[in-house]
Amino acid sequence: MQRSHIVRPAAMFxxxxxxxxxxxxxxxxxxxxxxxxxxxxxxxxYARLRANPLWxxxxxxxxxxxxxxxxxxxxxxxxSNLFHGLRIAFTFLMAMALTREEAxxxxxxxxxxxxxxxxxxxxxxxxxxxxxGALRGVVMEVGNKSISNxxxxxxxxxxxxxxxxSQITGHRPWRALAAFALVLGLGxxxxxxxxxxxxxxxxxxxxxxxxxxxxxxxxxxxxxALILGAVVIGASLYQLPQLQQKVETGIEELEKAQTGAVFxxxxxxxxxxxxxxxxxxxxxxxxxxxxGGWTDQWHKRGPALxxxxxxxxxxxxxxxxxxxxxxxxxxxxxxxxxxxxxxRRPDIAGRYALAATLIALIASSVNSAMxxxxxxxxxxxxAMVYLRLAQESQDPDPWRGLWPVRxxxxxxxxx
Numbered sequence: 001m002q003r004s005h006i007v008r009p010a011a012m013f014x015x016x017x018x019x020x021x022x023x024x025x026x027x028x029x030x031x032x033x034x035x036x037x038x039x040x041x042x043x044x045x046y047a048r049l050r051a052n053p054l055w056x057x058x059x060x061x062x063x064x065x066x067x068x069x070x071x072x073x074x075x076x077x078x079x080s081n082l083f084h085g086l087r088i089a090f091t092f093l094m095a096m097a098l099t100r101e102e103a104x105x106x107x108x109x110x111x112x113x114x115x116x117x118x119x120x121x122x123x124x125x126x127x128x129x130x131x132x133g134a135l136r137g138v139v140m141e142v143g144n145k146s147i148s149n150x151x152x153x154x155x156x157x158x159x160x161x162x163x164x165x166s167q168i169t170g171h172r173p174w175r176a177l178a179a180f181a182l183v184l185g186l187g188x189x190x191x192x193x194x195x196x197x198x199x200x201x202x203x204x205x206x207x208x209x210x211x212x213x214x215x216x217x218x219x220x221x222x223x224x225a226l227i228l229g230a231v232v233i234g235a236s237l238y239q240l241p242q243l244q245q246k247v248e249t250g251i252e253e254l255e256k257a258q259t260g261a262v263f264x265x266x267x268x269x270x271x272x273x274x275x276x277x278x279x280x281x282x283x284x285x286x287x288x289x290x291x292g293g294w295t296d297q298w299h300k301r302g303p304a305l306x307x308x309x310x311x312x313x314x315x316x317x318x319x320x321x322x323x324x325x326x327x328x329x330x331x332x333x334x335x336x337x338x339x340x341x342x343x344r345r346p347d348i349a350g351r352y353a354l355a356a357t358l359i360a361l362i363a364s365s366v367n368s369a370m371x372x373x374x375x376x377x378x379x380x381x382x383a384m385v386y387l388r389l390a391q392e393s394q395d396p397d398p399w400r401g402l403w404p405v406r407x408x409x410x411x412x413x414x415x
């Protein structure tokens with residue numbers, strides 16, 4: 001095997017293990033990094049990175065991180081927070097350094113394991129099929145790993161929606177119906193057994209955006225798609241009392257938090273985190289409190305009941321508290337450039353990337369989808385692989401060859 005070919009299976013390995021526990025995804029990231037370093041072609045990869053629109057936003061983010069590290073105080077959490085901040089940057093860079101073929105291998109791994117896990121969910125809830133401990137987060141709510149898995153399923157659901165919309169345009173109604181059935185099925189999975197409001201919110205916001213992307217020059221078709229989608233989604237949510245109950249509970253938590261109540265609850269902890277982290281940024285807007293400073297300030301400002309938290313459930317607030325408004329702007333610029341790159345591509349490859357990058361952006365805004373490695377090593381990686389394919393501007397179909405096509409047999413000669 002040529003050295004350059006070792007990157008393909010390494011990229012596929014990361015795609016295959018995104019639903020696995022975080023230790024395995026860390027291993028896959030290390031394997032890919034080593035494969036990129038020893039596989040040769042570093043000059044070509046560097047040139048590809050320099051030409052990528054994400055290059056300078058990532059450089060600005062990393063440079064400002066080191067400036068803050070040099071001029072601001074250090075804390076016991078500084079090493080771990082510096083590591084996670086640089087890991088975020090390396091995830092972007094490794095995805096952007098891939099060739100088209102290597103990105104396809106990563107995508108194959110992701111879609112194969114997603115299909116396997118969908119089958120596992122069906123077997124578990126219909127036949128009681130036992131689930132290995134490493135995959136419990138695929139079929140039930142298990143902390144942040146199940147949130148990560150739900151977001152990955154939302155990327156698959158959004159991809160199915162994009163495919164279904166393209167089949168409507170191509171006058172293939174049965175394929176479209178099958179794709180939309182998958183969207184509804186995965187929507188039920190993220191809303192019920194995985195109970196991820198972040199994933200449901202992401203789907204509700206992303207699907208209208210990809211409709212707008214497809215039919216932005218055809219307002220009549222766009223209006224019909226949005227109305228039909230609103231009716232279907234509304235009827236589906238009406239049939240999910242568990243989700244309704246969670247939303248109602250969250251609203252009650254916010255109302256009680258505003259009166260000063262403190263108790264364990266998903267929305268109430270976010271209320272205090274967002275309020276107090278915003279105050280941290282207002283107090284040190286230029287360079288923040290220093291890398292690792294959020295935890296120190298949180299212990300001084302936040303309710304004692306939530307003292308064991310190590311991130312504010314919002315990546316931009318986390319960066320802002322530690323490195324000020326320039327830190328927020330640099331990380332936000334990376335994500336906005338990614339979304340803009342996907343939006344600029346007018347075809348289905350652009351819509352796939354638009355859905356994936358928007359889901360990553362939404363999850364980073366209401367959860368720690370980059371800071372938390374359980375989510376960031378999976379969702380961010382897959383979103384950037386989608387984007388990497390959409391950046392193949394000279395290729396009219398960058399997803400071409402995702403699955404090997406059996407060549408047609410030559411016709412038999414007549415006797």
